[in-house]
Amino acid sequence: MKILTKLLCALLMAALLIPAMGAFAEGDPTEVIFYFLGEELEDDKVVLEAINEKLIEKLNCYMSVEYVPFGEIGTTYPLLFASQTRMDAVFSAYFTGYASLAQKNAYMELTEDMLKEYAPITWEHTPQDVWAQTKVNGKIYAVPQEMIQNIQGTIGIRGDLREKYDVPPVTDIESLEVYLTAIKENETGVAPLLFGSMYTYQQDVLLFNEIEWARDGNYSQICMAYDITDPAPTPFCYLYTDEFKAMLDTVYRWNQNGWISRDSLSNTHTNRENMANGRIAVMMDNAGTINSANKDLRDNGGPEYLEIMDFSGDASLLRYAATGGQLSIPSQSQHPELVLQIIDYLRNDKEMNYLVERGIYGEDAQWYFAGELNEDGSVNENVISFGERSGQYGGNWICWSAFRNWDYQAIESIDSSIPGYREIFFDMDSRSINNILQAFTFDASNYQNEMAALQGVYDEFGKPLLLGFTDPNGGLEQFISMMEAAGLKTIIDAYTTQAADFLASNA
Amino acid sequence: MKFKLFGNLAYDLRRNKALMAMVLPVVAYLLVFAYAPMVGAVIAFKSYNFTSGIFGSPWVGFNNFRFFFISGKAWQVTKNTVLYNVAFIATQNVLEITVAIFLSEISHRYFKKITQGAMFLPNFISWVVVGAIAYNLFSYDFGFINNVLTSLNAPKIDVYTTAKYWPHIFVFLSAWKHVGYGSIVYLAAITGISSEIYESAALDGANEWQKIRYITLPGIQSTFFVLLILAIGNIFRGNFDMFYQLVGNNGLLYNATDVIDTYVFRSLLTTYEFGMSSAIGLYQSVLCFVTLIITNAIIHRVSPENALY
Structure with missing residues (x-):
């Protein structure tokens, strides 16, 4: 018995020491x-x-x-x-x-x-x-x-469905609405638009791109933005602007027309996944993702293909952070x-x-x-x-x-891209500018209670508004009053003060 | 007195070595996983910093609790948490007892095994899978139910934007998932009732209903009270997996579906304030503790033999 005990002890010691010795071998x-x-x-x-x-x-x-x-x-x-x-x-x-x-x-x-x-x-x-x-x-x-990348929202539509229903080419919001109507009325089993985890791109398409504003990406719940063309911009909360209200009116109308799927609040898939699965006819996403979604459709071997468009005209765009x-x-x-x-x-x-x-x-x-x-x-x-085995993130093999x-x-060849993708990519890049506030980070360490409370309110009242499920006439007012109760004004004051200090010290 | 206490303990340890050895793993488990982590509750009163760690981070008093109350949602999510738990406790206990009695009465061996297995199976399905099944059933545009309704020219139902459906869905799915497992506990209690009592009752002319009413139900009473007290001890904790996987980030449903755990998760998702999440965890624990003490006191007064202490 004693021999057995000694043997077990020796084995245990060896098991503990051998890996350690190995780890430190020079x-x-x-x-x-x-x-x-x-x-x-x-x-x-x-x-x-x-x-x-x-x-x-x-x-x-x-x-x-x-x-x-x-x-x-x-x-x-x-x-x-x-x-x-x-x-x-x-x-x-x-x-x-x-x-x-x-x-x-x-x-x-x-x-x-x-x-x-x-x-x-x-x-x-x-x-x-x-x-x-x-x-x-x-x-x-x-x-x-270090990457040339345009992440502003662009639009991809199913070109095969446009041809099928003889809809004219989509060149602006009005012609997009004609296409959405055609899909809603004729195509069963395909939702015109389904927003999920990537639901902010429609804000780019309908608001931010064209009027040259940029949102604070670090803290989306505080809804702060600035004019990207202003060399020393004063940040503001866009919830109080007429432009934001107008965008909400448009989205609400789209939702009421049945163009936005009722599943948008519960859907957790990305736009790309929804497109690849044949669930949607229109996706709003960055140009690279739309190009990749087209590749998915091609890989599926069906007749589906995408057309891509950008409605930002000649507006300046903020270079990707x-x-x-x-x-x-x-x-x-x-x-x-x-x-x-x-x-x-x-x-x-x-x-x-x-x-x-x-x-x-x-x-x-x-x-x-x-x-x-x-x-x-x-x-x-x-x-x-x-x-075919370049993976879904071709061009970023490891990360x-x-x-x-x-x-x-790397950029994909013309042959393997959606017609127009390369033109949009380079056009957007030519219009990209930097702004000094890209380097500004709001120090929220003294406002964590407000930030957490605002996040809760934003999720509950903001997202349904942004996807058109809540009537902005009344809904926006309620959202703002809940945000203010959670400390929005305090955050706006702190944010603008910090941004002004930053601009002064980095002029 | 103190001396005597330890004296008795030493005597008990010597006398019941085998029993003490058997209870040792449980004591160790509780010490490691239940008592030692309690020290970490101190984080609820600190502004956590990764380099300073739990004990080196600065004290902030009760500041970490503030966000929960300034949001205006504290009362609503606390109410939802409690009411859902009351509904779950009530429906599941009734169903578990009913199922256990039926199973104990069924004599056909294979039918009994298959029934028991079928009811036990949902317990092993994760809420992630249940969430996916629910989405594929209830989705407005792509769901099975609405596809059937459309093919029948009936109007679609919009489950994911209509809050009134969700209390029923939660109660149903929670019961579907847990009744099979819960009934096993009651079935064990029923099996523990001496068959001689049933035989005596039969000789006295009792029918099946009377045997259930006067023998089975009183026989499982103590099990019921223990399970009830344990369930009430968690009445301020929401089943995060279930609520989050079924509802996700759907603001239109929060009035009816948001519980403390889901609200805190969403609010703190981007702030990484572990102090705040710990603060709400502590808030839940204190409320659960107080409720458990009160419940046990009430049971002690009404039926002393069924109280925990």
């Missing part, structure tokens, strides 16, 4: 854990293996990748921090609560010295006004993305220096950036050069064709994030 590559947003793609492991081979060679480390699905931004993502999950780098964006989490020290501050030492190319290559956007209370908590896809280092990270080195390497080395963003050239039908030529006759390497580098940014 010269072994270090594991660096990244948490990204999205889903693991079919060939993810193959691509990651290729990346890790190079990383081991250059930095003696390798990446382990975990994903947080888009649908779990509000649940799993905050739990990673609350549970002190072991991670060395994590995706961050204004829509994942970057500013709130930074104010609570969930992310490590990235000092200028750190960035210059461990990510020198990225530090130099990224303009200072882009770094400024990542600052929360004057400190940098993320490496921003650098905080829309970043990498932050959580405060519990064990290898912050390595994370910065990895970012610097993958972002700025052409071969590595191709791997990260596009996958493996020619292999397993992941991607190919499309063959479009530059003016000097050389192949334009940024115009590519994605193969939307700080790995993006606009020098190597």
Whole structure:
């Protein structure tokens, strides 16, 4: 019995010590854990293996990748921090609560010295006004993305249905309403419009794009906006404007006409999913997503196809925020220096950036050069064709994030895009401007009670108004009075004061 | 007295080693998962900061409770939480007892097994799946029910924008999911009643109804009271999974469907204020504790043998 006990003790000790000894063995590559947003793609492991081979060679480390699905931004993502999950780098964006989490020290501050030492190319290559956007209370908590991206709402309609019902081409809101009527009256089993998790794009199409306003993306519940063409804008709460009321009237009329599905408040699918599943005839989303939805329809093998249009005319558009896809280092990270080195390497080395963003050239039908030529006759390497296994986020193989580098940014070939998509993409880009308030982040740390109460009111009264389920005559007044009871005026005062201070100190 | 208490404890430990060993895992479980985390309740009075942690973060007094009351929703969501729980407790207990009695009366072995299995099955289906099934049934444009109604030229029903349907849906689905499992507890209590009592009653000429009325129901009375007290102990907690998966972020239904847990989840989704969510958790716990004490006191007065203590 004693021998057995001793043997068991020895085994237990060995079981405890052997992994520990292994972990500290000198010269072994270090594991660096990244948490990204999205889903693991079919060939993810193959691509990651290729990346890790190079990383081991250059930095003696390798990446382990975990994903947080888009649908779990509000649940799993905050739990990673609350549970002190072991991670060395994590995706961050204004829509994942970057500013709130930074104010609570969930992310490590990235000092200028750190960035210059461990990510020198990225530090130099990224303009200072882009770094400024990542600052929360004057400190940098993320490496921003470098990406030409237009996320303003555009419109995609089922072209096959337009032809089927002999509807004239859609060029403006009036002709769109003719199309919506035709779908409502003739097509059973397809809703003209169904808004779900992405329900804010109709505000872009019907209001913000044309009148050149931008909303505060960090805190949508406080409904603050500013004029993007004003070099020193004064932010305002758009709930009190006539333009907002006019937009609500339009949406309410659409809802009453049956053009907006009654399922919009309970639907949790994205516009792209609804389109791919044949449930809707019109989607309002960014141009890239509409182009991807068209690809889904093509892959389904049916006769369906999309037409794309943009109603913003020649209005200026706000360039997409650098905080829309970043990498932050959580405060519990064990290898912050390595994370910065990895970012610097993958972002700025052409071969590595191709791997990260596009996958493996020619292999397993992941991607190919499309063959479009530059003016000097050389192949334009940024115009590519994605193969059938390029995954649903073709062009961002591993992640939307700080790995993006606009020098190597890929765009789909004309052949594989919706007719007009490339023109809209470049036209919107030519009209994109920056505004100083993009770099302003409201410090809400002293107003968390109001922010939480406003979020509750916004969800309960705001969303039904925005989707036309509540009559704005009376409904808007009730919404505003509930918002004011929850502290809206206090927040507006604090916000405008902070913004004025920011403008004064950054003039 | 203190000395005697510990003296008795040591004596009991020595004398009932096997019993104490059996209860040890439960004690350890409660210590680790119920008592130790109570220390974390302190976060309800702090402004949580990731680098300072629970104990290093600054104190904010009762400030974390304020958002719940300035929103104007505190009374409504508290009322909804309690009323739904009362409805669930009432309907489910009645159904569970009824089902348990029927099952105990059924003599056909296979029919009994199949019935029991079919009723037990929903307990293993997650609310996520139930939410998806409900959406595919009730969806206005794509749901099964409305497709059938359309094919019959009948008007569609708009479940997802009409609040009045939802109390019935919740009570029905909650019962569908839990009655099978709950009836097992009552069935066990009925099985524990001596068969000799039923035989004596039969000899005295009692019919089936009389046996149920005068033997079975009194026999499961103590089980009923224990389950009732335990359920009331959670009366201020909403079943987050059920309410959130079935309703989601549908503002038109909140008046009828919002419970404390869903309201707090939505409000704090973007602020990451763990102090505030803990504050509301504490608010629920205190109310549950007070209710449980009062309920037990009432039962103690009415039927002392069925009270917890």
